[in-house]
Amino acid sequence: MNWTWFHKLGSPKWFYEISGRWLPWFAVAAALLLGVGLVWGLAFAPPDYQQGNSFRIIYIHVPVAFLAQSCYVLLAVAGLVGLVWRMKLADIALQCAAPIGAWMTFIALVTGAIWGKPTWGTWWIWDARLTSMLILLFLYFGIIALGQAIANRDSAAKACAVLAIVGVVNIPIIKYSVEWWNSLHQPATFTLTEKPAMPMEMWLPMLVMVLGIYCFFAAVLLLRMRLEVLRREARSSWAKSEIKALVGAA
């Protein structure tokens, strides 16, 4: 098997060049999809027969919760690549994605609470789904704190990678918590594998929002990673000329 493409991915200079080309596309796609999805979902999609308009928060809650979990899987993959192949870029990706994931988890928990009060009758309950999501938030906090606490970059990278990989056990627990145990939280509405449990005119805005939030994530992650690459490679000649061009342009 030819691994050169994979090793090339580890070169910060190559990443900086290629990500600069992708970034505008992701940013434009995110702005368009999120704009369309929000207006469509919050204003034009039909209300639910039981919950009326309060169900519309699903258009924020579900995409954000999706991303919160996918982002953690990305951290674990980055951790694995960092540990096995010792790729510098993997640690950069891990450190840059963790705060985004933490925010997404936080937003998912808050929107869930706002939704829970009028429909279930409570802000919070120690239900399997809610509790495992809270653990995900603490895992993100742990990774961020660990990355900041250890001064040596290599040891910090290793410690964060191990925590990210071990924590990935929580992801299937979150996903299946509503099926394995009796819980107040309803099972998934939006799945890619099954026929959706809502009609097309409700489901399409959701699809747009999910795609939009992933593009948003890609754009923000690339932005953060590019900055971090420049910061870490500040002594190399290509980074110096890159920074000079940026500062000169401003």
Add this chain to the structure above:
Amino acid sequence: MNPVRKKRLFIVLAILAGVGIAVALALSALQQNINLFYTPSQIAAGEAPQGMRIRAGGLVEQGSVQRDADSLAVSFRVTDGAETVTVRYQGILPDLFREGQGIVALGRVDGDGALQADEVLAKHDENYMPPEVSQALEKSGMLKHYEGGKPGGAQ
């Protein structure tokens, strides 16, 4: 892949498998404590602890809701299809509460087997539809079929 990397990959995967097995064992041991509520069948079978505050969950039985005329007291039966539990509650019910709806009630089972609830939460399923669709389904008598036929719809 060179042998050093292969070895590292193997170590990482072994750690992950170990942690996964440990968590799976812990969760299966805690199975009963993670379930949010007991079903009426479990309560009837004596699986729920006696004299403690427990949560009971199920569907509100059709035609079982009795409201007191001059107070907020209400009583209804919760069923899972096989067994039923009577729930007595005093207070404001959530908006989604109605007959046929899934609910979770927190309280103590009293002497005559009824649950004296001090909190009633409504559960809703993963199916959403516009009001026109649900009215059309109701008219043709298919709504019950639709709700009952979905896995998880009866929870």
